[in-house]
Amino acid sequence: MQNNSSSMAYRLMDQIKPNSLVFTYSGGERMRRLFILLALMCSLTANGENLPLTYERISLSVSAGEEVENDTLIATLFSQKEGNNPAQLATQVNQDMQKAIAAATHYTSVKLQTLDYTTNPIYRNNTLSGWRVRQSIQLESQDPVAISELIGKLQASLSVASTHYTVSPAKRERVEEGLIAQAIQSFKARAELITHEMSSQGYRLVHMDINSSRSAPRSYAMQGMALRAEAAPSLEAGTQRVEVHISGSIELQIK
Numbered sequence: 001m002q003n004n005s006s007s008m009a010y011r012l013m014d015q016i017k018p019n020s021l022v023f024t025y026s027g028g029e030r031m032r033r034l035f036i037l038l039a040l041m042c043s044l045t046a047n048g049e050n051l052p053l054t055y056e057r058i059s060l061s062v063s064a065g066e067e068v069e070n071d072t073l074i075a076t077l078f079s080q081k082e083g084n085n086p087a088q089l090a091t092q093v094n095q096d097m098q099k100a101i102a103a104a105t106h107y108t109s110v111k112l113q114t115l116d117y118t119t120n121p122i123y124r125n126n127t128l129s130g131w132r133v134r135q136s137i138q139l140e141s142q143d144p145v146a147i148s149e150l151i152g153k154l155q156a157s158l159s160v161a162s163t164h165y166t167v168s169p170a171k172r173e174r175v176e177e178g179l180i181a182q183a184i185q186s187f188k189a190r191a192e193l194i195t196h197e198m199s200s201q202g203y204r205l206v207h208m209d210i211n212s213s214r215s216a217p218r219s220y221a222m223q224g225m226a227l228r229a230e231a232a233p234s235l236e237a238g239t240q241r242v243e244v245h246i247s248g249s250i251e252l253q254i255k
């Protein structure tokens with residue numbers, strides 16, 4: 001019986017072809033396990049034959065950058081009150097915010113956004129001694145004269161936390177589109193150089209990743225400053241570096 005089973009298994013191995021396992025069998029548990037093992041072996045062989053070869057793949061990266069003039073000024077101001085009655089403090093802070101919003105309506109080129117509102121206890125020697133209520137607003141504009149004038153007026157009741165220049169989203173997108181075109185040309189030139197130096201017939205692109213980055217805007221911290229209403233802060237717009245990075249891989253075509 002054992003010899004018959006072995007000879008049957010050898011005959012099956014000669015007849016089995018990858019991806020075309022069609023057969024019937026009869027017998028016990030040993031024969032069933034043998035068929036399963038043969039099927040797995042053929043499947044693994046077929047998958048191995050279909051795997052692409054990647055011996056000629058080369059990774060490369062390029063970058064393109066440009067100094068861009070900042071065109072948007074962003075300022076953060078806040079109202080903060082301390083005392084023993086949190087409800088009264090909240091009323092005072094709300095009044096300051098309402099005055100700021102009303103003043104900003106006269107400056108159509110300035111965008112105003114209210115930020116976080118917090119009420120925190122104040123402890124001294126592990127004992128509750130009072131409350132601190134605070135709310136902030138953010139001003140944003142591409143008109144430096146208008147926003148500077150508004151900041152100066154708001155300082156009658158608000159304090160300036162910080163100001164900084166940045167590049168507007170629309171301008172950044174325009175710059176990045178130009179840099180992407182430059183970086184792609186650099187990528188192609190480098191790929192062609194590699195292809196030539198490796199004496200290859202050509203290349204095909206396997207994958208490409210495109211990312212952008214920018215330098216952090218310079219922030220001018222001014223927390224706690226109580227300037228006169230007519231004394232608006234004087235700031236220089238400056239520049240910001242915008243960069244595009246491309247990384248990818250190519251596959252050389254051997255002659």
